[in-house]
Amino acid sequence: MPQTFLHPGVYIQEVPGGSRAITGVATAITAFVGRALRGPLDEPVSVSSFTEFERVFGGLWKDSGLSYAIRDYFLNGGGTALVVRVAERALPATLTHEGVPLEAVSPGTWGNKLRVRVTHPTDAQAKDIAEAQGLPEDTLFFHLTVIDDGTGLEETFHNVTRTDGPRRLDLALNSSQLIRATGGLPTSGRPAPHGVNDKGQKFVAAGDDGKLLTAQSYKDGVRALDQADLFTLMCLPPSAPGGDVPAGARVWLEALDYCAKRRAFLLVDPPTAETTAAKIDAWLRGEGLKGPVARNAAVYFPRIRRPDPFRDGVVDAFVPSGAVAGVMARTDVSRGVWKAPAGVDSAITGASGLAATLTDTEQDAFNPLGINCLRTFRDAGSVVWGARTLRGAEALADEYKYVPVRRFALFLEESLFRGTQWVVFEPNDEPLWAQIRMSLGAFMQDLFRQGAFQGATPRDAYFVRCDAETNTPYDVDRGIVNIHVGFAPLRPAEFVSLSIQQKTAGAAV
Incomplete structure (x- = not known):
């Protein structure tokens, strides 16, 4: 607002610079829905360590698949977890x-x-x-x-x-x-x-831990995440450590639809009985996890084996989703969300082996169907050896075939969505469009310097368009601002082909 000048002198006025910095959202806040020993019901509670989980939710419990998954998550590098405790007919003392x-x-x-x-x-x-x-x-x-x-x-x-x-x-x-x-x-x-x-x-009237969770319990727990501001990964551990999420009741599909709405990524654990590529693929189809929305999910097989402290250290099998989420969080911190959370650097800490030992030939049946395998190698131990979404089947040729590409796109969408809220109700003209280009361009350029895109130059790596070409007079009259952002994603080197040839003496190279 212009100042009123009444006396001779120097007047100072602060003028907004017009620059609006965009901050990237966290990439590995993992939501867990399941059964716990104690703690608040049907509300997301943030915990940043297993010690905090012990204090709030009672820690490891032999009847809680959730507690084992949380343990694996933090052990493998997880940073923040949103825990939703659900219970079926449980009673307080x-x-x-x-x-x-x-x-x-x-x-x-x-x-x-x-x-x-x-x-x-x-x-x-x-x-x-x-x-x-x-x-x-x-x-x-x-x-x-x-x-x-x-x-x-x-x-x-x-x-x-x-x-x-x-x-x-x-x-x-x-x-x-x-x-x-x-x-x-x-x-x-x-x-x-x-x-x-x-x-x-x-206390004289005894409390009750309740029964194994029903499909409705899981669905209610997923909807409780409406109270959370942000989460980027979701795991649904079974009620009991060696059990399964109720099948045939659309639990996984509803969770996947919810993740798509919240720009999050779902980690799917196949049932214990499904141990072949064909059976897992049939189960995924039966659960409805094969449509376009499936690009927001990935499935991992087999289960991981590790000692169970409640059974005198007997080695048992546990769902891998918590450990894989921890590997993703660890990779995001060390390399960035655009790096595939797989390879020899993705060792699963705490695992003493896998429920099934797969060979290269056996994995040939899983990978083309978009089913990610966990493998054990002599020097690397048990590692994540796949990075495809549920739309990663060869026959689909989906643009979001790979986990890092999809997760990076979700990161960009959420970051830009939150970083452009200031645009609402601003005058819709060239000064606003210039501010948008400068703000979004600076954010994308920072990611380019970190190596998040393909391309040797910014022009090859990304673009931000917001001008008279993207915003026609008709759009302006309706109060619409159109911003076009494009990026060239980094795709993992899934197949490395080496051609080796003997060199004959005297032959040209």
């Missing part, structure tokens, strides 16, 4: 202590190890507390301690009361990681104190 209804903060048998202890402040302390809180002098305060004998976690809520006010018990417990007060509170009195040697009262 409960206790009514002297008229106060208490309930474990989440369902599961973990709540069976909770107990509470009550102590009282002295009369002098209670009087000072009441005065500080503006309550009557005869207000009855008490201290409530909650102990989790399973983890050793202990919480103490000092100076709580049944009287309405800032320290009312049910309000104070809203910050607890262990319990909640449910229902109404008695309006007078306070619980009797426990003795010095009294360990407190245990």
Whole structure:
């Protein structure tokens, strides 16, 4: 806005530079939907390490395929996970202590190890507390301690009361990681104190971990990701470590459709019984995972083998999706999302082998169908040895045949979508188009310098168009800005052909 000049002198005005920097979105935030020992239900919770997963969701659990997949994810380089805990008919442990209804903060048998202890402040302390809180002098305060004998976690809520006010018990417990007060509170009195040697009262109504997850449980868990701002990969581990996701109920297809809507990539685990290329391909067709939307997914076979600490170290087979997601995250950090998460550098940490040992001849049946194989090599160990999407079958000739090409395209789409929100409601004319070209061009040029595109020059690698040619007067009249962005993707060297010839003495090279 122009300044008003009223007196002689120098006037300074800050003028916007017009440059809008675009920041690339994270490429390996992995959403996991499944069964856990404890933790919030039907909401995505971000965890950045397996230690944090242990604290929030109870860690490794023999009846949770999710916990094993999370372990493999972080062990193989995963950085951030969005965990959605779902449960089927699980119940929380409960206790009514002297008229106060208490309930474990989440369902599961973990709540069976909770107990509470009550102590009282002295009369002098209670009087000072009441005065500080503006309550009557005869207000009855008490201290409530909650102990989790399973983890050793202990919480103490000092100076709580049944009287309405800032320290009312049910309000104070809203910050607890262990319990909640449910229902109404008695309006007078306070619980009797426990003795010095009294360990407190245990929760009497036992919690229940629930049953194996149904198809609807998985679908509800996927939809709970509406609450998440961003995720880029998705895994659906089975209820039990050696089990499968319910088949024939469109679980994988609905997850794939949701990933396409959120510009994310789905990692598919085939059922345990499907052990040949033909059977896996038939299963994929039966689940509806063969249409154009399948470019947002990849399938990996076979399962990985590793010791199970709950079975005295007996080696068992586990779904590979969590480990593969970790390999993708590791590759993104070290090389970029445009690098195929496969090859001798993609070793699966923690794996003692694979459920099936494939030879080159056997993989010949999988690769042309777009089924990625895990292989074991003498020096490299167990590695990811495939980088095709579910549209990677030779017969389809899809432009998004390869995992890195599709994931890089999704990265560009999401980054540019978020980075151009400022354009909305700006005057739609050449100054705006110039700003758009400068902003998007700088972002693409930075990626070019990192080696993200094919081509020796920026002209060969990408283009950004937003001008009078892409925005006709008809489009401008309708309030539309058309931005055209193109890029030359790097495709992995999937087949390396070496031609070797003996050189005859004296022959020209």
